[in-house]
Each structure stands twice: as structure tokens, then as C-alpha cells.
Amino acid sequence: MPHAPTFPFPLLVGDIGGTNARFAMVDAPGVRLRVLTRAHTADYAGVAEAMLAATAHESVRPRSAILCGAGPVDGRTLTLTNAPWTIDGPALVAAGVVAEGLLLNDFEAQALALPAIPDAYLQRIGPDLPSHGPLVVLGPGTGLGIGALLHVDDRFVPVPSEACHIGFGPDGADEERWWPHLERARGRITTEAVMSGPGLVRVHKARAAADGRPTPALDGPGIVARALADRGGEEARTCRAFLRLVARFAGDIGITFVATGGVTLAGGILPRMRELIDPVEFRRVFEDKAPVDGLARRIGTRLVVEPEAVLEGLAAIGATPGRYVLEYGERLWSA
Structure with a gap:
């Protein structure tokens, strides 16, 4: 196994999604990171331009970078x-731009960040359960990200996943009523097709079509805003249907990995919906996994409410890279 690198500081860390790019600077190992900017990905031609803009007013340029992005890593x-x-x-x-760096898939990074997330960045959903064993993170945003983390001999081993692209079907009479009206994404109905920002819109349109109502012209944030303003309206009903899908799939992923360390929900959508989450109903759906419902009841659930949480994880990798089992020999880039 290649030796872990030593990242030169200052270190730039970045979380780059299909919609937003967030950057922070870490001046020295163990020093609190400083958030630099939250930019729209579409505002820049590429990552180099975004990184240079984020650090333009820094007196000292970053020497290395650890970046995560919403897409597959190839070396x-x-x-x-x-x-x-x-x-x-x-x-x-x-x-x-920098002399050295490392690229991670965004939910590989989300998984690696789990041990470093401050409690203040988290909201528990349901009881505070013991947490020892594999951990899972999943989050709807522009797409749907999923990852797991194993803790072996005081080292963390990330397990990336493309479970966002597996097929998904209805469960129960209400979903069966509107499911046939769902718009397909690239010819399929996958977990990401219904549990993402575009997925929330698809669910809302499908519910309207099933009821014979006009198709609403709202995007994901608009649906959530109306749901928060009117808890009895159609948008609120759509959000509750969406949250049931998330709870069901989170329970599926939890038992898949026997994630007794807990399932953490992240992404850009759920924090906006936090006031709409009914912990009792969420846990009921999450735990409905007969014949292994006993296992599901042992898996805690929590929500990341601070979007910069993953940057804390990237900073932790930069400070103590030897604690993380990554293919540094294949993935590290340097001058």
C-alpha cells in the first residue's frame, strides 16, 4: 500500500456540485477552516477559474487542494x-493553480466527512441510538448521492455507490395512484429520478396529473417554499410524499450495509424541508423492513443541516491523511 501523502498548507478544500461550488481555506493542520465563497457552477468556465476567483483576495495562495465533485472519479x-x-x-x-491535490466523488467525501461533522451541524431524526458499525450517507440535491464508511483498525474506508441509478417502484396505494404519471429520466424511473431536486418536481407533477389538476409550474425550491407557507396545501402533500420515499430508501440502504453506525441524510434539499419532517412518521417508514425490521430499529438517522459539513471532512483528510484508506498512488496529483 502506498504511503499516505503529506499535504502542504495552506490547503484549499472544495465541494463542487451540479449547481453550487463551495470553497474554504485551511491555513494549517488542525486550524479551523475559513469558508471563502459559495458560487454557482454555471458562472465559471471550469474549476480553475472558480478556484482562482475564490482565492483572489487571499494574501497567501493555496499550495494544495482536496476537491470533491458530483460525478465519477477516474484516477x-x-x-x-x-x-x-x-x-x-x-x-x-x-x-x-496548486502544486498538489486529490479528487474525491462527492458522496465518497460525504462518507469520509462523517466522523468529522460537528454535532452542531446535525439534527437527529428519532431516538439517539448507539452508533457503532458501518455508516451510510445519502442526500438528494441536483442528483442523489450515496456512500458508506467502514472503520477498520482506526482507519476509515470509504465505499462509493451508484445506487442512485437503480430502479425504484411504488409502495402502497397512494404511490401506485400517481406513479404511472411520473416522467421518466433517460427512459427509466430510478431512485435519483424521484429523490432529487428534479425528482421533487416530477413527483409534484405526477400527483397533479393523477388528480386531474393543471400541471404546476414550480421548481424544487418553489415547491418547498409553498409547502412551508401552507402546511395543508398540495405542495406540502408532495413534500410529505417525497419524504416518505426518502425514508423508505434510507431504510433500504441502511439494511443493505447493516449500517448500525447510522444513516446520515445530506444534500441540498432536505435541510430546507427540516420543518416538514415528522420524526415519528419518518422512523415508521424507515423501520418497515420485515423480516429485518429489528435491524432497522437499531439504525439511527440524522440530518446534516450545515452545507459546509463536507468541507470539514476534506480538511480532516488534509490534516491526517494516514487515517483514510484511499488509492493515493493512483489519485494524487503533484508537480
Whole structure:
């Protein structure tokens, strides 16, 4: 196994999604990170331009970077799934943006961040259960991200997943009523097709079509805003249907990994819906996993309510890279 690197500081950490890009600077190992900017991905031609803009007013340039992005990693490159960026680590070095760095899939990074997330960034859903064993994180945003984390001999082993692209079907009479009206994504109904920002819109339109109502012209944030303003309206009913889907799938992923360390919900949508989450109903759906409902009841659930939480995890990797089992030899880029 290759030796873990030593990242030179200052370290730039970045969380890059299909919609937003967040950057923070860590001046030295163990020092509190400083959030620099929250930018729209579409505002920049590529990651180099976004990184240079984020650090333009810093007196000292970053020497290394650890970035995560919403797309698959291929060695030292990453292509965003829902935005026209390809992040090429060696190209960033050649352009003089940084001298060294590492790329991670966004939910690989979310999983690695789990041990470093401050309690203040979390909201528990249901009881505070003992947490020892595999951990899982999943979160609806522009897409749907899923990852797991194992703790072995005081080292953390991330397990990335593409379970966002598995097929998904209805459960119960209410879902069966509107499910046939769902718009397909790339010809399929997958977990991401219904549990994401676009998925929330698909669910809302399908419910309207099943009721014979006009198709609403709302995006995801608009649906959530109306739901919060009118808890008895159709948008609120859509959000509750969406939350039932999330609870059901979170329970499925929890028992898949026997995630007795807990299931953590993240992403850009659920924190906006936090006031709409009924912990009792969420846990009822989450735990409805006969014949292994006993296992599901042992798996805690919590919500990340601070979008910068993953940056804390990236900073922890930079400070103590030896604690994380990653293919540094294949993925590290340096001058």
C-alpha cells in the first residue's frame, strides 16, 4: 500500500456540485477552516477559474487542494454528471493553480466527512441510538448521492455507490395512484429520478396529473417554499410524499450495509424541508423492513443541516491523511 501523502498548507478544500461550488481555506493542520465563497457552477468556465476567483483576495495562495465533485472519479480526473465541467488534477498543477491535490466523488467525501461533522451541524431524526458499525450517507440535491464508511483498525474506508441509478417502484396505494404519471429520466424511473431536486418536481407533477389538476409550474425550491407557507396545501402533500420515499430508501440502504453506525441524510434539499419532517412518521417508514425490521430499529438517522459539513471532512483528510484508506498512488496529483 502506498504511503499516505503529506499535504502542504495552506490547503484549499472544495465541494463542487451540479449547481453550487463551495470553497474554504485551511491555513494549517488542525486550524479551523475559513469558508471563502459559495458560487454557482454555471458562472465559471471550469474549476480553475472558480478556484482562482475564490482565492483572489487571499494574501497567501493555496499550495494544495482536496476537491470533491458530483460525478465519477477516474484516477486524477472527475467529470461532473449534471454540469459541463471536467476536473483534471494534473492540468490544475500545470496551470499553477496548486502544486498538489486529490479528487474525491462527492458522496465518497460525504462518507469520509462523517466522523468529522460537528454535532452542531446535525439534527437527529428519532431516538439517539448507539452508533457503532458501518455508516451510510445519502442526500438528494441536483442528483442523489450515496456512500458508506467502514472503520477498520482506526482507519476509515470509504465505499462509493451508484445506487442512485437503480430502479425504484411504488409502495402502497397512494404511490401506485400517481406513479404511472411520473416522467421518466433517460427512459427509466430510478431512485435519483424521484429523490432529487428534479425528482421533487416530477413527483409534484405526477400527483397533479393523477388528480386531474393543471400541471404546476414550480421548481424544487418553489415547491418547498409553498409547502412551508401552507402546511395543508398540495405542495406540502408532495413534500410529505417525497419524504416518505426518502425514508423508505434510507431504510433500504441502511439494511443493505447493516449500517448500525447510522444513516446520515445530506444534500441540498432536505435541510430546507427540516420543518416538514415528522420524526415519528419518518422512523415508521424507515423501520418497515420485515423480516429485518429489528435491524432497522437499531439504525439511527440524522440530518446534516450545515452545507459546509463536507468541507470539514476534506480538511480532516488534509490534516491526517494516514487515517483514510484511499488509492493515493493512483489519485494524487503533484508537480
